[in-house]
Amino acid sequence: MSRAPIENLTTPQPDDPVPDMVELATNANAVSPAYWLNGIIKTVTGFDALTTITDYVAGDWAAMQQAGAAIENLAKYNADYAVSMTRSRSSRHPGAEMPPIMRARTSNRSRMD
Structure with a gap:
């Protein structure tokens, strides 16, 4: 017997298919002053300027x-x-x-x- 159809209607959760360390290496963020400056700003203020801008531009x-x-x-x-x-x-x-x-x-x- 298959499961009840309603069991398929769950709230999906986004997942990141690429680990952050791989992104750090492949995007050349390890040598990017903007990346490290954004990290400091994010730590101090909690605001992530790069993510906000890239979400606006790229979706x-x-x-x-x-x-x-x-x-x-x-x-x-x-x-x-x-x-x-x-x-x-x-x-x-x-x-x-x-x-x-x-x-x-x-x-x-x-x-x-």
């Missing part, structure tokens, strides 16, 4: 990642909801055959888990 990628994960969760919810509706229908109408499109979707869903 908030953490929010974009969170939105993408929410869409994935919604897709899982819809797939599980379709399965539960199909099972409910077949339990009420034992002789009823599942439509071909639903057979394809449920078989694809089982491969995704």
Whole structure:
């Protein structure tokens, strides 16, 4: 038995796929005076000027990642909801055959888990 469809609707959390030390080395921040000055300012005031500016210019990628994960969760919810509706229908109408499109979707869903 698959899990309840509502269990897929969780609040997604953004994650950083690249560790900070790798970013430090690949972005040449280790030798950047602006990076170290921003670090001092952030430590003293709590304000991160570089992140504020880059989020404004490049966009908030953490929010974009969170939105993408929410869409994935919604897709899982819809797939599980379709399965539960199909099972409910077949339990009420034992002789009823599942439509071909639903057979394809449920078989694809089982491969995704």
